[in-house]
Amino acid sequence: MQSNPLELTLCGIFLKNPVIAASGTFGFGHEYSEVMDISRLGGISGKGLTLNGSAGNKGMRVYETPSGMLNSIGLENPGVRHFVEHEAAYMRTLGPAVIANLGGHCEEDYLEGARLLNNADIDILELNISCPNVKAGGMAFGMLPDTAADITKKVKAVSKHPVMVKLSPNAPDLVAVARACEGAGADALSLVNTFLGMAIDVKKKRPVFENIYAGLSGPAILPIALRMVHQVAHAVNIPVVGMGGITSAEDALKFLMAGAVAVQVGTMTFADPNAMLSIIDGLAEYCAQEGLANLQEIVGII
Amino acid sequence: MQSNPLELTLCGIFLKNPVIAASGTFGFGHEYSEVMDISRLGGISGKGLTLNGSAGNKGMRVYETPSGMLNSIGLENPGVRHFVEHEAAYMRTLGPAVIANLGGHCEEDYLEGARLLNNADIDILELNISCPNVKAGGMAFGMLPDTAADITKKVKAVSKHPVMVKLSPNAPDLVAVARACEGAGADALSLVNTFLGMAIDVKKKRPVFENIYAGLSGPAILPIALRMVHQVAHAVNIPVVGMGGITSAEDALKFLMAGAVAVQVGTMTFADPNAMLSIIDGLAEYCAQEGLANLQEIVGII
Amino acid sequence: MAIIKSNSEIASAIWRMTVSGTPLGRAGQFFMLRVPGALDPLLGRPISICEIDAELGETTFVYQTVGRGTAQFARLLPGQEIEAQGPYGNGFPLKAGRAVLIGGGIGTAPMLQLAKELHASDPTRMIDVYLGFREEAYLEKSFEQYADSVTRNIGGYVVNDVDFSLDATYYACGPAPMLRAAASAADEASANLFVSLEKHMACGVGACLGCTCQTEHGRKRVCKDGPVFDYREVRDAI
Amino acid sequence: MAIIKSNSEIASAIWRMTVSGTPLGRAGQFFMLRVPGALDPLLGRPISICEIDAELGETTFVYQTVGRGTAQFARLLPGQEIEAQGPYGNGFPLKAGRAVLIGGGIGTAPMLQLAKELHASDPTRMIDVYLGFREEAYLEKSFEQYADSVTRNIGGYVVNDVDFSLDATYYACGPAPMLRAAASAADEASANLFVSLEKHMACGVGACLGCTCQTEHGRKRVCKDGPVFDYREVRDAI
Numbered sequence A, B: 001m002q003s004n005p006l007e008l009t010l011c012g013i014f015l016k017n018p019v020i021a022a023s024g025t026f027g028f029g030h031e032y033s034e035v036m037d038i039s040r041l042g043g044i045s046g047k048g049l050t051l052n053g054s055a056g057n058k059g060m061r062v063y064e065t066p067s068g069m070l071n072s073i074g075l076e077n078p079g080v081r082h083f084v085e086h087e088a089a090y091m092r093t094l095g096p097a098v099i100a101n102l103g104g105h106c107e108e109d110y111l112e113g114a115r116l117l118n119n120a121d122i123d124i125l126e127l128n129i130s131c132p133n134v135k136a137g138g139m140a141f142g143m144l145p146d147t148a149a150d151i152t153k154k155v156k157a158v159s160k161h162p163v164m165v166k167l168s169p170n171a172p173d174l175v176a177v178a179r180a181c182e183g184a185g186a187d188a189l190s191l192v193n194t195f196l197g198m199a200i201d202v203k204k205k206r207p208v209f210e211n212i213y214a215g216l217s218g219p220a221i222l223p224i225a226l227r228m229v230h231q232v233a234h235a236v237n238i239p240v241v242g243m244g245g246i247t248s249a250e251d252a253l254k255f256l257m258a259g260a261v262a263v264q265v266g267t268m269t270f271a272d273p274n275a276m277l278s279i280i281d282g283l284a285e286y287c288a289q290e291g292l293a294n295l296q297e298i299v300g301i302i
Numbered sequence C, D: 001m002a003i004i005k006s007n008s009e010i011a012s013a014i015w016r017m018t019v020s021g022t023p024l025g026r027a028g029q030f031f032m033l034r035v036p037g038a039l040d041p042l043l044g045r046p047i048s049i050c051e052i053d054a055e056l057g058e059t060t061f062v063y064q065t066v067g068r069g070t071a072q073f074a075r076l077l078p079g080q081e082i083e084a085q086g087p088y089g090n091g092f093p094l095k096a097g098r099a100v101l102i103g104g105g106i107g108t109a110p111m112l113q114l115a116k117e118l119h120a121s122d123p124t125r126m127i128d129v130y131l132g133f134r135e136e137a138y139l140e141k142s143f144e145q146y147a148d149s150v151t152r153n154i155g156g157y158v159v160n161d162v163d164f165s166l167d168a169t170y171y172a173c174g175p176a177p178m179l180r181a182a183a184s185a186a187d188e189a190s191a192n193l194f195v196s197l198e199k200h201m202a203c204g205v206g207a208c209l210g211c212t213c214q215t216e217h218g219r220k221r222v223c224k225d226g227p228v229f230d231y232r233e234v235r236d237a238i
């Protein structure tokens, strides 16, 4: 029997292909399951969770920019308990690997959240220390190697799931943060989260967002994200999941060649719900054309 | 007599409007003078100079990305002496304020370049410590507060021209670098130079650029550049010149409201040579509509 | 992919575009429209169904050119393709009995299909239509085939023209001040009012949480749980 | 802003677009074409003048759809606008006497206007045209009105068809391997050869230094100092 050239193992978890829906852009799967065949995805990273849930930020939340968008959702989410009780089991029925994305405002939030997630049938815990849109915590944990390593170590100590740490492109020294997380026991890294950006409503003479700054994603950031993935993948020995502006199979191949074992796709799904399926098809075609037994052969060749 | 609402003084230099052609995107004025009325510009920042000139980088040099472009020109330039002897006087005839952009590979390059520029009739020296495309020096000087302050202080000591330091968005702590330059005597700051990015040629399985990384500019970066200008303008008391992806009068107004006294426009000129003229017209219209005696009234209102 | 059948300006900065090749929706639902291929503008633009021709399989949109996305739509010619994702959203409930439709500006657009459906579901029903415009009326004539009365207001407050004391269901779509005025009037008269809300959207399907608002029943997404709400539920979000 | 008069596929993935409203250039010059308004694709695409109709004031381009920019051009319909900045570049020198034109693939396009100008400037001049295509020929017929001979090669090496020992000026445009082969042949025969080079461009006017190449006379910009060069000057850059 021909094996599937797209399959891979990430943190010991089987993925039928390296295309994962990015956290915060796919809910917990309900919505897009109505418009596309989401069972074909390699994985789904659910909306970022916080211990007690949150109503998110006030005011404008999404704003388009050239080939990108700013968001200031602020981790609106139903809380970890709700996820464990109501969403995790549903996500399991979908087929793709189940990734829970965990944010937090303080250390205890993260640890309690991670403990609760031990009761959920998920595959990977994505530790989000890079959300730029919450006031306390969030990105703050991901800015410096020490704090990033500290929270990683502590979450690893309580979690029974593999931990993939999601890094912020806004970190002053991203490579140092990556190495620190690796040293602290992270099973994998994912990057990038959104870039801190700003929009101004010239007519109103006001920032568009109540928090003034917001997170930039989409094709606009791809060149910078790709550079960062390349830097990080060459600096650590744990698997790296790359993202930032991916729109096509060709874009996904760039991240793989730069060293990512898998990719996540966020903003492009908003523009075209079928984008991830086209990417999967395109990657399969690429393997056939190039005669690759497994796509992982090209990982990190650059 | 009605005064011109767009005029301003930058480092003691009169500018008839706040729209300046960005360094490296306008040569020394010759080329665009054939396709547009460049006398209408507020200023022109010439191509980045190095002491002895340079043939620039090999291989691919420009590459389009979503709403942006990567460049790896590598400061191809005829050298400071050539500029002083052949270009400065020509630039003076054009009308706009004349800014010489000075790069360097080591301290002595910068200092000797600055000394030579004392013999040129220029208005402002833009100290480029942020070019990501040269191997030695360039951006390295702009990454840390100490090195940035050191070179700023030394150049200030030898230069008879006002010194505007051009900052790199790749600096780990941009605000600290800005403050350090201010402390070292910089007369003004300009930002941002290009973001370090990467492109991969999937077909060739190779980086597009020989230097692997290159500099990202254009509308794609506007939200990040705007955030940085806002941060820096609020952290220093010297004038800030903002740039990064400006395409329209509305974009220019965003930078002014965020705290920049003037703007530079680079990549958009490539896409539309008349973009800066449209911006100037749009700013004048804005002043009329809003009844502003001088556009500077809106600087930093956000 | 939808194919553009016609696309022309029907009033100053107001365009009507008819497309074929999309699933047919119902009144109050919308499509995310997007020019294929380009990455900028990147996201779809939510545009309401203005009229459905089920026989021809065609959907008509009426849109105002306000920014880059809609300006780009206006440059499209018949024969060209446009991505139309949808139909998304809940649509207007077709309540029995008399109906009063209030459209303000471009909010007039979804009211036309609503009038059509209300009329089709019960041709004997009374339908009164109130349309408010700042300067120039459009679409007005199209309502006449379905409505018993069409009242037009140019430059004034259309809500002031409406009698909210009828035994009827009220439907409103338009700018926020108009909806707030309608809500106040409905409050006073204890009228049943459904409003269609607008929020900046990224996904249109309920996944990004870009368009959520606080309602009586917790946070809801305008794109997925709306855009049509009983006004009492979303009073603070209007 | 130029207006599109016609735009249609003349061979597989090869399109011919005629526009009005641009200044008229000359053979070997190019325009930076760009779809107005959109910020992506952002930069203009350099496309050579293929034919000028001075009477009608129209310029024709022939382009191959290879990426997003050219794919977008192919979606444009007559009546729509396109930004055409230019004409830029130096163009081909019209040398006296016999002329041999060699076009490879889409490099055929600028040769047509060159043939036209050579013929117009001296109708008695001998013009031999050699066209190479990978699979399918195009534009071939159009050359017949100006040329004394048109030789076509499909799937082979067009340069091999050319006799470089004539007392003639040779002009070549096409893929780099073809130009290199032509350069070698010209070397051997000491022929006069002008080549049109291609480089990725950002500005098209000589300001960005994105397209410079090393020449015998220092660094030159393909867009401004070229794209046409005496092949001896740019031997290392081909």
Ligand SMILES: Cc1cc2nc3c(=O)[nH]c(=O)nc-3n(C[C@H](O)[C@H](O)[C@H](O)COP(=O)(O)OP(=O)(O)OC[C@H]3O[C@@H](n4cnc5c(N)ncnc54)[C@H](O)[C@@H]3O)c2cc1C
Pocket (backbone or CB within 6 Å): A063, A064, C030, C041, C043, C044, C045, C046, C047, C048, C049, C061, C062, C063, C064, C065, C066, C067, C068, C069, C070, C071, C106, C109, C110, C197, C198, C199, C200, C201, C227
């Ligand atoms: C459910 C719904 C139905 C709509 N139906 C119609 C309709 O039938 N006809 C019509 O003309 N308009 C309608 N609108 C408004 C329309 O979506 C916006 O005018 C349009 O998105 C503006 O895009 P732009 O690129 O031209 O403007 P820009 O201002 O350049 O847009 C920039 C960004 O802001 C968003 N945006 C700007 N204004 C609005 C707005 N009012 N609502 C939501 N997003 C906005 C855009 O989608 C885009 O992401 C509807 C909006 C919603 C939410």
Ligand SMILES: Cc1cc2nc3c(=O)[nH]c(=O)nc-3n(C[C@H](O)[C@H](O)[C@H](O)COP(=O)(O)OP(=O)(O)OC[C@H]3O[C@@H](n4cnc5c(N)ncnc54)[C@H](O)[C@@H]3O)c2cc1C
Pocket (backbone or CB within 6 Å): B063, B064, D030, D041, D043, D044, D045, D046, D047, D048, D049, D061, D062, D063, D064, D065, D066, D067, D068, D069, D070, D071, D106, D109, D110, D197, D198, D199, D200, D201, D227
């Ligand atoms: C002076 C000159 C004249 C030309 N004349 C013609 C012509 O008449 N007909 C024609 O079909 N093509 C011509 N080309 C090539 C044409 O410019 C490219 O095929 C086109 O830019 C590709 O754009 P794209 O968006 O479809 O491809 P993409 O690959 O998506 O383009 C991405 C970027 O790369 C650049 N690029 C890609 N390929 C080339 C190339 N071969 N040369 C320069 N830049 C490139 C694009 O301009 C763009 O910035 C000419 C090139 C030059 C330099």
Ligand SMILES: Cc1cc2nc3c(=O)[nH]c(=O)nc-3n(C[C@H](O)[C@H](O)[C@H](O)COP(=O)(O)O)c2cc1C
Pocket (backbone or CB within 6 Å): A022, A023, A024, A025, A047, A048, A049, A071, A073, A075, A101, A128, A131, A166, A192, A193, A194, A216, A217, A218, A219, A221, A243, A244, A245, A246, A264, A265, A266, A267, A268, C208
């Ligand atoms: C609307 C929106 C919401 C997001 N929410 C989260 C989140 O909850 N947790 C998280 O780790 N990342 C979140 N992200 C970041 C994405 O997962 C991803 O890192 C980023 O968008 C870059 O990828 P893209 O360019 O493909 O969108 C969000 C992004 C967007 C656009």
Ligand SMILES: Cc1cc2nc3c(=O)[nH]c(=O)nc-3n(C[C@H](O)[C@H](O)[C@H](O)COP(=O)(O)O)c2cc1C
Pocket (backbone or CB within 6 Å): B022, B023, B024, B025, B047, B048, B049, B071, B073, B075, B101, B128, B131, B166, B192, B193, B194, B216, B217, B218, B219, B221, B243, B244, B245, B246, B264, B265, B266, B267, B268, D208, D210
């Ligand atoms: C092709 C190119 C060459 C550049 N060369 C220089 C340079 O020589 N010196 C410099 O300080 N900045 C240089 N820059 C950076 C621009 O001056 C500007 O900081 C940057 O492009 C952001 O502005 P933009 O988005 O408007 O282009 C260059 C940019 C481009 C695109």
Ligand code: FES
Pocket (backbone or CB within 6 Å): C200, C201, C202, C203, C204, C205, C206, C207, C208, C209, C210, C211, C212, C221, C222, C223, C224
């Ligand atoms: S637009 Fe994404 S949730 Fe409504």
Ligand code: FES
Pocket (backbone or CB within 6 Å): D200, D201, D202, D203, D204, D205, D206, D207, D208, D209, D210, D211, D212, D221, D222, D223, D224
């Ligand atoms: S393309 Fe800019 S110098 Fe040639």
